[in-house]
Amino acid sequence: MVLGETSVSVLGVRHHGPGSARAVRRELERLRPDAILVEGPPEADALVALAPELEPPVALLAHVPGAPARAAFWPFAAFSPEWQAILYGTAAGIPVRFCDLPAAHSLAEPDEEQHDDGLRTDPIANLAAAAGYDDPERWWEDVVEHRGDTPFEVIAEAMAAVREGHEPDGREARREAYLRKTLRAAVKQGHGRIAVICGAWHVPALTGGLPPAARDNAVLRGLPKVKAELTWVPWTYGRLASWSGYGAGISSPGWYDHLFGAPDRPVERWLAGAAAVLRDEGLAVSSAHVIESVRLAHGLAALRGRPLAGLGEVTEAARAVLCEGDDLAVELIQRRMVVGDRLGHVTDGTPMVPLQRDLREQQRRLKLKPEALDREIDLDLRKPLDLGRSHLLHRLGLLGVAWGGLGESRGKGTFRETWTLRWRPEHDLALIERAALGTTVAGAAARRAADLAGSGGASLADLTSLVERCLLADLPDALPEVLAALSARAALDTDVTRLMAALPAMVRAHRYGDVRGTSAEGLAVIVRSMLDRICVGLPVAVAGLDDEAAAGLLQHVDAVHAAVALLSDDDASPRARWLATLLGVSDRHDLHGLIEGRLTRILLDCGELDDAADRLARATSRGQAPARAAAWIEGFLAGGGLLLVHDPRLLGLVDGWLTGLPGEQFTDVLPLLRRTFGGFAAPERRAVGERVRTAGHGERAGERAGEQERDVDERRAAAAVETVLTILGKAGR
Incomplete structure (x- = not known):
């Protein structure tokens, strides 16, 4: 095509097609253009010179500062025709410019339009169907990717046929108007040979007779506009294997990379x-x-x-x-x-915010290389290198950069952590959005924690969790503000269940201060204060509970009890206060059976009771409702059946109560009992059953034999028999 005295070659390609990439490179070497226009945001023109130093896959990231939802990516792989055109131009000293709609306009469009291609149909699918193919990917491979050359003229004719009668609308019309505007500007600047590399669908819009410039200017007039910033970021093949905003996703990037690298x-x-x-x-x-x-x-x-x-x-x-x-x-x-699992790389010369640069330095220092696939690492926090890695990952978590997910550690003790790492391109966007918080990861994470604490909307549980996260991330500068907010919130909170829910995290945070060597000054005072308020409020909280409420409260009781056990051994007063509270509550007669049974078990395990058997006997006596007795047993046996295995007296009491129930009552309590014993491990259930079987054939058999051998004094028993018959109304019969 000739515009004035300028020869224009429009090379229609398939984004990320290895055959197209090789053909574009050959065609550029034949044409020797003096200007190359590539589909992409023109704000990235200044970034083109960095391309030879990058390792694809990479992407152009455009974002609106302060609006994380307003962002877009333009990915490139080594086998992308646009990428090969950029590399050719930079190597030959030829100007390379992007010619698509500016990101300042596309990011200002409504959300529903940002990812709308404007295409009513898939042109490749139409061509494949016309050729008798039911798979567009397979058709493109056969006619383009597997050929020695790519017939650009044939592709242009085919696209013209597909687009016959098609009227662009919406974003497509604006994009193509800007493509033509950029082309006219390049012609006006005096270039004699211009090569345009764009998606094959747009070729008919750039060839033949172009519409008047005034018409395109009218389409572009009054477009909304925002401030957009652009940079290069690493991309992954996993993300390339999906449909992007302009419909250029491919399902097999690893295969295409192979075709491009091994012709x-x-x-x-x-x-x-x-x-x-x-x-x-x-x-x-x-x-x-x-x-x-x-x-x-x-x-x-x-x-x-x-x-x-x-x-x-x-x-x-x-x-x-x-x-x-x-x-x-x-x-x-x-x-x-x-x-494929390839992750691209950008050089230090790429525009970055200080937060990104600090993270790259931390990654080098701590020998943590970003990877596209999941990688599991085990950290021993007693080693300085692993402790530094843990601090970095926890700090990034506070910043919303979920590079690592903390899992259950395989090792024992609090000195081990297991992380699963996977880098995603969105993490760079998150770092850019957090750039205003600080120039280093540690500083930004501390500022973020302080902002969360001072927001006013954080609950007591949120603040206690935040304290724990600050200690895990080693952010002592953030702790004073967070602790102050926590203390103020705890002082105003009158709900004992919320205090109980928050205490375990506080105790863990206090303990981490010892294990990790981080300071948590003032934390012990808050823990004591919260525990004192829990001890005061618990007797009121246990009154008048139904089954569901009792079960919920019991979870909090167990959590607080476990947390109290973690407190320092050199100060036994918190533990003594807590056990004294539980003992006082357990003696009340208005408790739900589940709570009474569980408190009895806790106190027994702590050595605070010497009448547990008597309490069990009272709770399971015939005077108690079967449902309450079953709930008591459920609470008492919660956590495992080893107590029944090793205490034959308690086992005998439970067995005696159960076997003594009438048939109808046994049926009523059976579901509750099955739920209780179903929570035991299989070996525990077998051991309990063996104990019951042994007792039934041994001790009870011996007792029955002894009773038969004993002489009965009929004369002395007659008076007692007469009294019983009188009570039953059967005397004199």
Whole structure:
């Protein structure tokens, strides 16, 4: 196409197509343009020069400062035609400019329009259907990716046919108007040979007779505008394997990367790589397997009339030969190779906020490399390196950068942590949004904690959790403000259940101050104050509870009891105060059976009761309602059945109560008892059953034999019998 004295070549491509990328590179070398226009936000023109130093996949990140929801990414892989055009231009000293709608306008559009392509139909799907293909990906591979060259003229004609009668609207019309505006500006600047690399769908809008400039200016007039900032950020193949805002997602980035990097014998190289992946997992795969799978892939391609085996053929060959039909092994190849785990890299010269730079320095110092796939690390907090890693991950968590997820540690004690790490591109956006909080991760996390504490909307539980997080993250500068807010909130909170819910985190935080060597001055005073208020309020809180409320309160009691056990051994007064409170409450007659039974068990385990058997006997006597007795037993036996295994007297009392119930009452309490005993571990249930069986055939049998051997004094018993008969109204019969 010629505009004035300028020759314009519009190269329609498929975003992230390896065949398109190679063809674009060859065509640029043939055309030798003096200007290259690439689809993308023009605010990123200044960032083009950094491209040769980056390691794809990377993405342009555009965001509106102070509005994290207003952000967009333009990803590039090594096999993206646009990326190859950028590399060619920068290497040859040719100006490379982006020509799509500015991010300042696209980010100002309503949310529902930001990800609207304006396409009423998928053009590739239409062309594939016209060629008799039911899979657009497979059609594109056959006619473009697997050819030695890409027929740009043919693609332009095909797209013109698909777009016949199509009227762009919405965002598509604005984008194409700006594409033409940029093209006209490049022509006006005197360039003689211009190459435009854009999505194949837009080729008809840039070729032939362009509409008058006034018409495009009218489309662009009055567009909303915001302040947008742009930079390069690392991207992942996992994120590339999804539909982006402009519809350029691909389902197999790892496969396309392979096609781009291995143009010769791609099938053989791919299946050899798949065999290596399976061997790494301990699966036996030989060279003969690889040879046979290659033959099968080529045979399938020939039967289907394909010029080269595609992903479908090599996957079927791998499933049948390498994996021997095992879908789990196929899934491993899919995850490692078809999608891939590659994470891009940007250099230190890339524009970054100080918070990003500090994190990069921390990652180097602590030897924590960002990776795209989940990686589990175990930390021993007694080692300075691991302790530093823990502090960094906890600080990032406070900033909303969930690089690591804390899991259950395999080791014992509080000196171990297990983290699962996975870096996502969105983390860079989160760091940019938190940049105003500070120039370092530690400083920003401390400021964030102080802001959360001073927001006024934080609950008591939120503040106690925040104290714990500050200690885990080693943020002593933030603790005074957080503790002050916590103290003020605790002093005003009159709900004893909220105090009980908050205390365990406070006690853990106090303990971490000892374990991690971090200062928590003033924390002990708050813990004591909260525990004193709990002890005062608990007797009132236990009154008049139904089953659900009793169960809820009991969870808080157990949590507080466990927390009190963590308090320092050199000060026994909090523990003594707590146990004295439980003892006083347990003697009340208006308690729910569940609570009374549980308190009895807690006090027994702590050595505070010597009449537990008597309490059990009273609770399970015939005068008690069966439902209450069952609830008492449930509370008493909560936490395991070892008590019944090792205390035959208590086992005998429970067994005697249960066997003495009439049939109707036994049926009523059976569901409650099954719930109680169902919570025991299987070995505990077997041990309890064995104890009952032994007692039944041993001790009880001996007792019955002794009774039969004893002489009964009929004369002395007659008076007692007469009294009983009188009470029963049967005297004289």
